[in-house]
Amino acid sequence: MLSAIKQEYWLLLAVLAALIALPMEHAVLGHGQGVALIGAVALIAAIVCASLRVAHHAEQLAERVGDPYGTMILTLSAVLVEVVILAIMMSNEASPTLVRDTIYSAVMLDINGILGLAALMGGIKHGEQSYNDDSARSYSVMILTAMGISMVVPEFIPEADWKAYSMFTIGAMLVLYAVFLRMQVGPHSYFFSYAYPEKKSRGGEVHAGSEHKVNVGWSVGVLVFGVVVIGVLAEVMSQALDVGLEGTGAPPVLTAIVVAGISAAPEILTALRAALANRMQSVVNIALGASLSTVILTVPVMEAMALYSDQPFQMAMTPVQTVMVFITLIVCAINLNDGETNAIEGMTHFVLFATFIMLAMLGL
Numbered sequence: 001m002l003s004a005i006k007q008e009y010w011l012l013l014a015v016l017a018a019l020i021a022l023p024m025e026h027a028v029l030g031h032g033q034g035v036a037l038i039g040a041v042a043l044i045a046a047i048v049c050a051s052l053r054v055a056h057h058a059e060q061l062a063e064r065v066g067d068p069y070g071t072m073i074l075t076l077s078a079v080l081v082e083v084v085i086l087a088i089m090m091s092n093e094a095s096p097t098l099v100r101d102t103i104y105s106a107v108m109l110d111i112n113g114i115l116g117l118a119a120l121m122g123g124i125k126h127g128e129q130s131y132n133d134d135s136a137r138s139y140s141v142m143i144l145t146a147m148g149i150s151m152v153v154p155e156f157i158p159e160a161d162w163k164a165y166s167m168f169t170i171g172a173m174l175v176l177y178a179v180f181l182r183m184q185v186g187p188h189s190y191f192f193s194y195a196y197p198e199k200k201s202r203g204g205e206v207h208a209g210s211e212h213k214v215n216v217g218w219s220v221g222v223l224v225f226g227v228v229v230i231g232v233l234a235e236v237m238s239q240a241l242d243v244g245l246e247g248t249g250a251p252p253v254l255t256a257i258v259v260a261g262i263s264a265a266p267e268i269l270t271a272l273r274a275a276l277a278n279r280m281q282s283v284v285n286i287a288l289g290a291s292l293s294t295v296i297l298t299v300p301v302m303e304a305m306a307l308y309s310d311q312p313f314q315m316a317m318t319p320v321q322t323v324m325v326f327i328t329l330i331v332c333a334i335n336l337n338d339g340e341t342n343a344i345e346g347m348t349h350f351v352l353f354a355t356f357i358m359l360a361m362l363g364l
Contacts, residue, residue, distance in 0.1 A: 004218060011053040011222065014229050017046035021236040028236075029243050037244030043237035044258060047230055050266050051081050054226040055266025057219035063249055064216065073186060075267070075289040077223060079297050082106065082263035084231045086302060089238040089259070090313075097314045099302045101256030106294040106322050106328060107137035107143070108356040109257075109264050111328055114271045115287035116349025122275030122283070123343030129280035135192045136336035142180060144329050146173065146295040150303075151325075155316035162312045170300040177296045192289075194281035251363040264290065279339055288332075320364045 005012075021028075021043060028039040058077035086099060095101075120131050150169050157165045184192055241255060267286050274282035299315075306312050317325065331352065335345040 004183070004215070008053060008222060010049040011226055011229065013076055013234065014046045014050035014226075016052075017043065018229055018232045018236075021046075021233065025236050025239065028240060029184045033243065033244055033246065033248075036240045040237055040240035041197055041242045043233050043240060044262065047085075047233045047237065047262050050229045050233065051078075051262060052266050052269075054081060054223050054230070055270065057223045057226075058266075059270060060219050061223075069232065072181075075225070075286065076136045076297075078267055079293045080292055081230055082259060082294065083220070083298055083301050084227055085234040085238075085262065086298065087305060088231060088234045089255075090302070090305060095252060095255070096312075097252065097337055098256055098259075099298070099313045100230060100315050100321075101150065101253045102259045102318060103147075103294055103298055104317060104325065105146070105253065105256045105260035105356075105360075106264065107291045108328065108353060109260050109327065110267070110287045110291040110294070112330055112349045112353035112356060114268055114290075115332075116346050116351075116353055117268075117284060118271045118275035118283045118339040119280070119346030120343050120350055121272060122278065122280060123341060123346050125276060126278045127258050128340040128342050129196065129275070129278055130340050131281040131284050132192065132194045133337060133339040135281070135284055136288065136332070138180075138192075139284070140336070142176060142335050143288065143292050143295060146292065147174060147325060149173075150295065150299045151317045152322060153316075159312075163307060166303045166307055166312070170303050173296050173300040180292070180296070192281075192285055219330050236317065251360055253360045253363075254341070257360060284336070318364075320359060324352070324356060324359070 021039070029036055054077055058073050061073050066319070082102070086102060087099060109275045119129070149172055153160075154165065156170075241258070245254070267290055271286045274280070302313060303315075328349075331348055335341065335348065
């Protein structure tokens with residue numbers, strides 16, 4: 001037990017940061033904008049440390065159960081972190097567009113950032129990398145449907161009808177996720193897996209992969225505890241970030257990018273390792289699965305919060321965001337239609353990610 005605790009030094013560091021931040025919150029906020037901004041950056045680093053440990057244990061559980069269940073655990077853990085941070089920040093009267101901008105930023109980061117960089121690096125190392133194209137098509141059409149219902153159509157809904165449409169959106173997202181989950185773990189689970197050739201050693205023996213024991217109870221416990229720590233840190237971080245950025249002229253979407261980046265940080269490392277190991281199916285499951293889970297799970301939770309507080313969020317995307325999402329999904333559909341990725345396809349997505357960052361810097 002003691003050796004297992006020692007391995008959680010990143011999480012312990014986050015716990016220490018939380019113990020320091022809680023009693024010093026008012027002092028940090030009261031010492032001016034510069035101190036608040038430094039404190040926010042330090043807390044973001046602590047949240048990333050905790051989220052890395054959450055992702056590590058999610059990854060261990062994923063290895064234990066295998067695909068497609070494994071990547072489902074990974075993406076759900078990332079979405080859980082994102083929902084916790086968003087819920088806490090929205091309870092502190094954050095921008096009404098924070099939820100929309102965070103979901104949009106997460107989709108750009110997952111599809112164009114993670115998938116683009118992974119396909120680029122994997123393509124440079126391995127050339128063409130194979131995966132199951134059924135998974136890409138299933139993910140893409142569901143992402144388009146979910147984002148269209150929850151983030152495009154609301155632009156045309158009269159303000160007086162927002163509650164009725166919000167309740168419809170919650171129901172639609174839950175039905176979509178239920179069907180998707182049934183498909184992912186049921187009779188169509190083969191859509192989301194790929195049979196890689198088994199590697200042979202010099203002696204001719206086949207190695208299916210390194211087996212190691214996973215303490216399921218410990219991993220689940222640390223995962224849950226890590227999410228709680230992230231919630232505590234997010235409470236203080238949101239206040240410090242608001243004070244630190246106030247009046248600086250920083251683009252409004254910056255906070256959303258920070259939240260999306262925190263939740264996606266562990267996924268980036270996992271996806272890049274998979275791409276360099278020539279396991280593109282895991283990259284597709286992580287990048288597209290995380291995008292779908294972000295939309296299809298974050299939307300109903302946050303919409304329910306809006307109904308409970310009687311304060312609607314601005315969910316309709318701006319024209320620029322809508323265009324970027326449609327370009328991304330069109331490029332994704334074209335690139336991922338043949339069961340193989342390469343460096344050129346990775347570069348197209350990564351250029352779209354760079355465009356997203358440039359637009360964010362311009363405040364668009």
